[in-house]
Amino acid sequence: MKPFSLARPRDFAGAGKLAKDRRFRLPVIKAGGMDVVDHLKEGLIEPDLLIDVLRIDDQPEIREADGAFHIHANATLANIAASRSIARRAPVVAQCCASAATPQVRNVATAAGNLLQRPRCWYYRNSQFDCLKKGGHRCFAFDGENAYHAIFGDGPCHIVHPSNLAIGLSVCNASVRLTGSDRDAVSLADLFHMPDRGLLSEHNLKTGEVVTEIHFEPRSTSAFYAIKHKQSFDWPLVAAAAALELDGDRIESATVTAGAVAPVPWALPHVGEALVGVSLDDDTALRRACATSTRDARPMSDNEYKVRLLPVAIRRAILKAAGREVMS
Amino acid sequence: MSERNEGISRRSFVQTLGMGAAAGALQGHAEARLTGQDEGGTGIVGPGPRPITLRINGNDVRLTIEPATTLLDTLRVHAGMTGSKEICDRGSCGGCSVLVNGALTASCMMLACDAEGAEITTVEGLGTEEALDPVQEAFIRHDALQCGYCTPGLVVAARALLDATPRPSLDEIKQGLSGNICRCGTYTNIFNAVLEASGQAPVTDAEVNRG
Numbered sequence: 001m002k003p004f005s006l007a008r009p010r011d012f013a014g015a016g017k018l019a020k021d022r023r024f025r026l027p028v029i030k031a032g033g034m035d036v037v038d039h040l041k042e043g044l045i046e047p048d049l050l051i052d053v054l055r056i057d058d059q060p061e062i063r064e065a066d067g068a069f070h071i072h073a074n075a076t077l078a079n080i081a082a083s084r085s086i087a088r089r090a091p092v093v094a095q096c097c098a099s100a101a102t103p104q105v106r107n108v109a110t111a112a113g114n115l116l117q118r119p120r121c122w123y124y125r126n127s128q129f130d131c132l133k134k135g136g137h138r139c140f141a142f143d144g145e146n147a148y149h150a151i152f153g154d155g156p157c158h159i160v161h162p163s164n165l166a167i168g169l170s171v172c173n174a175s176v177r178l179t180g181s182d183r184d185a186v187s188l189a190d191l192f193h194m195p196d197r198g199l200l201s202e203h204n205l206k207t208g209e210v211v212t213e214i215h216f217e218p219r220s221t222s223a224f225y226a227i228k229h230k231q232s233f234d235w236p237l238v239a240a241a242a243a244l245e246l247d248g249d250r251i252e253s254a255t256v257t258a259g260a261v262a263p264v265p266w267a268l269p270h271v272g273e274a275l276v277g278v279s280l281d282d283d284t285a286l287r288r289a290c291a292t293s294t295r296d297a298r299p300m301s302d303n304e305y306k307v308r309l310l311p312v313a314i315r316r317a318i319l320k321a322a323g324r325e326v327m328s
Numbered sequence: 329m330s331e332r333n334e335g336i337s338r339r340s341f342v343q344t345l346g347m348g349a350a351a352g353a354l355q356g357h358a359e360a361r362l363t364g365q366d367e368g369g370t371g372i373v374g375p376g377p378r379p380i381t382l383r384i385n386g387n388d389v390r391l392t393i394e395p396a397t398t399l400l401d402t403l404r405v406h407a408g409m410t411g412s413k414e415i416c417d418r419g420s421c422g423g424c425s426v427l428v429n430g431a432l433t434a435s436c437m438m439l440a441c442d443a444e445g446a447e448i449t450t451v452e453g454l455g456t457e458e459a460l461d462p463v464q465e466a467f468i469r470h471d472a473l474q475c476g477y478c479t480p481g482l483v484v485a486a487r488a489l490l491d492a493t494p495r496p497s498l499d500e501i502k503q504g505l506s507g508n509i510c511r512c513g514t515y516t517n518i519f520n521a522v523l524e525a526s527g528q529a530p531v532t533d534a535e536v537n538r539g
Contacts, residue, residue, distance in 0.1 A: 108437070
């Protein structure tokens, strides 16, 4: 790790000001540090100022107001996963946090840091690959080792979005509150962009904008389902979040988002439409609706298996949301 | 720069494939702008060393370290407490596990400054040679180690688990220790040590592997 100076602003607005401070070549904001410290160790970033926001606790970590959940940017994944209220009223959010990484990571990693972590692509994470995300001229995954890369999107970079939490939040009409600019909030859908809209970051925040809170609505019939190689310290091969409204066993409405398949949380509105009217007891119809999830998929040399896993993950997320038994 | 990939070493590529680790590129060294002290009340310290106080195993320990120092390096190098182990150095193996205000934490991924003001408990703070922690006693009785390098982290993780869940099920034990890797594969003995330390009967390999 190269030496850096350390600032501890009193509030997020102060952090935003420091992030724009021209006296510094590369000010970087750190919360739990799980991703930033990793970047520092790899030499992927060499900030001269680290802006530590971890001690900012101007709000309770988790509160409910106006029928919605308000999560402090610094709430840990462990505390979100352990919240009885979230587990009851928005189980998909609790489950995606509980599924992430390890106890050691969940105890420290923060909600906003999880959303804004950089991708886990092994070419991006290896400082010796000068890939598109580092200002280079090619995506090494495109004709390289791409088993864990995207099956949706036109590139030119083929990362998958690394945040489990973003997948869960995306079926709960979530938004993030901001400080540091003239806008107060941005929807979760508008927080991230595809690689053709910019390669050097995955989010749409301007320099000096800082996430202060995450808002989302309850979805009591919802679930997160991840298919992984390992059950610990692994990112999903494919993940799905589903939020349902049921009339008995019949699906009245469904919101479905896929994870680990695209550079952003991959909303699948046409799958939600195909699920309307389907009975959970009619497995043929359920499978048929879930199969529509892959119609735009364009797998690469090593990740065609994701095209087969995605409908499985979605179907299991739906059944899990409805309280049915699914393979864990 | 664009063809830097030509010089990739096999070792670093394999490291990346395996653990997300890689050799850091040597790039231009940032000019030291400030000394370690907070000059002029800006609230900005470093990049040089500055005095901090950490509360480790109930004692206030005064150290002089740079902001760019992990808690693990601070414990091992600066405080001379080598119980916490550096293995993967990326928060994925659990060898460096400590408790920070009771929460199980990978000290290799935490900057020491983030632990200022917190109660830090390392493996050295669990029991004494005369009176071991029940988890340590049970690890010995169940031969819950082979090379022993992961053991301090596993003992700390087991302590954290039992503090939160005094009688964990086998599944809860697996979950609670899921951030700690034993590459000798002594898991059944480790789980049995935790079961015994929580007053429960041991299990067989077959029961551990059932799912």
